[in-house]
Amino acid sequence: MSRSDQSRSGAWTVRLALGLVAIVAVLAVAGPALAPYDPLAQDTALALHGSSPAHLLGTDYLGRDVLSRLLAGAPASLLSALAAALIGLLVGALPGALSAFLPRPAEWLALRVVDALLALPFILFAIVFAALLGNGLVQATTAIGLLIAPGFFRISRAATLRVRDAQYVEAATLLGASAWWVLGRHAWRQVAPTLVVAGISALGSALLAVASLTFLGIGVQPPAPTWGGMLASDLGYLAQRPEGPLAPALAIVLTVGALNLLADAVRDRTGAARVRHRAGANRKETADV
Amino acid sequence: MSVVTEPGTETGPAAGAAPAVRPDAGRTAPARHPLLAVAGRVLATAATAATVFVIATFATFALGAASGSNPAAVALGEVATQADIDRLNHVFGLDRPFLVRYFDWLGSALTGDLGTSWFTTIPVSTSIAQAFPVSLSIATGATLCALVGGSALGILAAVNRGGILDRVVTVLSSIATTVPAFVVAIALILLFGHAIPLFPVAGYVPPTKDVGAWLTCLVLPSVALSLDAGADIARQLRTSLVGALTENYVIGARVHGLSPARIVFRHALPNATAPALSALGVHVPRLVGGAVITEVIFGMPGLGRLANTSALQGDVPVVQGVLLVAIAVVVVSGVVINLAIRRSTGTGRNAA
Numbered sequence: 001m002s003r004s005d006q007s008r009s010g011a012w013t014v015r016l017a018l019g020l021v022a023i024v025a026v027l028a029v030a031g032p033a034l035a036p037y038d039p040l041a042q043d044t045a046l047a048l049h050g051s052s053p054a055h056l057l058g059t060d061y062l063g064r065d066v067l068s069r070l071l072a073g074a075p076a077s078l079l080s081a082l083a084a085a086l087i088g089l090l091v092g093a094l095p096g097a098l099s100a101f102l103p104r105p106a107e108w109l110a111l112r113v114v115d116a117l118l119a120l121p122f123i124l125f126a127i128v129f130a131a132l133l134g135n136g137l138v139q140a141t142t143a144i145g146l147l148i149a150p151g152f153f154r155i156s157r158a159a160t161l162r163v164r165d166a167q168y169v170e171a172a173t174l175l176g177a178s179a180w181w182v183l184g185r186h187a188w189r190q191v192a193p194t195l196v197v198a199g200i201s202a203l204g205s206a207l208l209a210v211a212s213l214t215f216l217g218i219g220v221q222p223p224a225p226t227w228g229g230m231l232a233s234d235l236g237y238l239a240q241r242p243e244g245p246l247a248p249a250l251a252i253v254l255t256v257g258a259l260n261l262l263a264d265a266v267r268d269r270t271g272a273a274r275v276r277h278r279a280g281a282n283r284k285e286t287a288d289v
Numbered sequence: 290m291s292v293v294t295e296p297g298t299e300t301g302p303a304a305g306a307a308p309a310v311r312p313d314a315g316r317t318a319p320a321r322h323p324l325l326a327v328a329g330r331v332l333a334t335a336a337t338a339a340t341v342f343v344i345a346t347f348a349t350f351a352l353g354a355a356s357g358s359n360p361a362a363v364a365l366g367e368v369a370t371q372a373d374i375d376r377l378n379h380v381f382g383l384d385r386p387f388l389v390r391y392f393d394w395l396g397s398a399l400t401g402d403l404g405t406s407w408f409t410t411i412p413v414s415t416s417i418a419q420a421f422p423v424s425l426s427i428a429t430g431a432t433l434c435a436l437v438g439g440s441a442l443g444i445l446a447a448v449n450r451g452g453i454l455d456r457v458v459t460v461l462s463s464i465a466t467t468v469p470a471f472v473v474a475i476a477l478i479l480l481f482g483h484a485i486p487l488f489p490v491a492g493y494v495p496p497t498k499d500v501g502a503w504l505t506c507l508v509l510p511s512v513a514l515s516l517d518a519g520a521d522i523a524r525q526l527r528t529s530l531v532g533a534l535t536e537n538y539v540i541g542a543r544v545h546g547l548s549p550a551r552i553v554f555r556h557a558l559p560n561a562t563a564p565a566l567s568a569l570g571v572h573v574p575r576l577v578g579g580a581v582i583t584e585v586i587f588g589m590p591g592l593g594r595l596a597n598t599s600a601l602q603g604d605v606p607v608v609q610g611v612l613l614v615a616i617a618v619v620v621v622s623g624v625v626i627n628l629a630i631r632r633s634t635g636t637g638r639n640a641a
Contacts, residue, residue, distance in 0.1 A: 117345070120578075124612065127600060132358060238475075242483065
């Protein structure tokens with residue numbers, strides 16, 4: 001993997017990513033309050049203007065202030081991504097860990113269900129799910145969360161299987177420990193760091209998915225601002241205002257990029273810790289970590 | 290089987306779904322006749338794929354049923370009375386039990402009958418037959434772009450390990466995974482629609498009309514859709530090829546005086562393709578699903594747009610039909626990619 005490359009590129013990228021994520025987190029809560037104008041206020045005389053002191057990021061096709069819409073759209077875009085990632089974590093992680101202790105036929109069936117969920121074309125299914133069940137942000141978020149869950153299932157299952165085969169866990173099982181005991185006592189600590197890393201990158205993909213859905217007009221109805229929806233409306237006016245999509249696109253890309261950097265950094269730290277922790281065990285899989 | 294071992298996440302011996310099937314095949318294979326072993330493996334793969342297909346289509350069908358949408362509401366709107374609803378529900382067979390409807394739907398789907406649209410009463414299979422070639426063209430184009438571009442960059446990076454080119458590829462691939470397809474699409478439209486009018490930025494021309502126009506109208510959507518998968522393939526191929534190039538047989542080949550190109554392409558590359566192929570396998574569902582956005586942006590009448598508009602209308606049979614086709618594509622390509630991976634690891638064992 002490119003892990004050594006990442007650690008070589010130093011701590012400043014991590015700090016940059018942390019800073020960006022912190023800013024985005026603040027915007028997710030306080031965005032609408034910081035908006036200089038009403039994000040819905042139209043002024044058609046000012047439509048499709050470029051950057052100016054009054055409107056730092058210009059105005060859209062209805063003369064609405066782009067900066068205000070960007071700030072006001074932050075909660076819908078960011079908090080629903082957070083909710084989707086949490087749904088995925090809750091629905092996927094525990095069953096994934098438990099599946100390592102299932103009897104063979106049940107395990108086979110569980111894996112096929114997960115395979116089936118992974119075979120669903122992600123965005124297509126999310127669109128259909130949200131649109132058929134009422135086309136709201138709650139439906140869109142639920143759909144994305146459920147589609148992220150199989151990823152968490154596999155990650156936590158893989159991490160649990162590694163622990164399950166460790167000798168001290170075998171010893172515990174021989175002494176009569178139940179699956180729940182092994183999970184709560186032994187596996188949990190090994191699986192948690194992996195899940196944190198997976199959670200951060202899932203947050204990034206959830207954000208992309210939310211942006212894709214709102215771009216297609218699903219989840220949020222038109223006048224309400226979202227980053228994806230802003231991109232879609234700017235797309236119709238590329239000839240008049242070619243720099244239009246830049247602001248919402250940058251907001252999406254920078255947030256996702258920062259989350260990915262952060263996930264890599266956390267993986268580096270915890271991965272290193274795990275290698276050290278397991279060095280004594282001298283097991284084959286330490287080479288992979 | 291639809292899902293291949295996901296690269297990156299599966300670090301341990303537990304490669305997700307794969308080991309659940311493989312140990313059986315591995316255990317029984319040596320005792321049997323080789324042909325029987327192959328047949329057994331094909332059967333096991335087919336059984337797994339069929340199970341996945343049934344579960345996934347069941348989820349799709351359940352979703353349509355759970356939507357509470359009914360043909361009377363879709364076709365007549367607000368003016369539909371309870372009598373209308375009951376009558377049309379009976380016409381479309383919706384007054385039967387859920388499981389009966391599911392197996393009936395799946396059974397007729399296998400014979401090519403996907404029902405009729407509630408909105409237009411056009412057979413769903415007709416609409417899908419019109420839209421499918423569009424989506425298939427884009428998805429195939431994107432897969433080709435991802436494979437060709439990703440492998441080229443991955444090989445270049447691995448051969449120049451630690452060099453500037455390697456770092457450029459690493460940075461490019463991490464940017465490509467971060468930038469969503471629709472942002473790339475918009476950038477491409479800006480670039481090619483206004484600055485360099487080389488390729489058309491909207492519309493679709495069928496190959497039966499004009500092959501040249503068909504190819505050029507596919508270029509931008511394919512590129513926009515392929516970046517994510519291409520970046521992943523490049524990264525996986527770089528990692529595995531760097532590993533293969535440090536193996537003893539490569540050093541041996543070098544000592545023998547074989548040319549570097551021959552060593553890379555004939556000796557190291559065949560042993561390094563499996564992770565890149567599984568990366569492609571992971572991306573197939575995303576390529577199929579992501580095609581929706583590309584189709585909408587580039588104004589192409591494909592399956593994604595069909596699903597999008599039908600879902601917003603509440604036209605359940607069309608939505609279910611499109612998803613069934615998409616799932617079938619994903620499952621079948623998963624089987625094909627898995628067979629390719631098995632072949633490539635098989636030759637790897639023979640060569641090593």
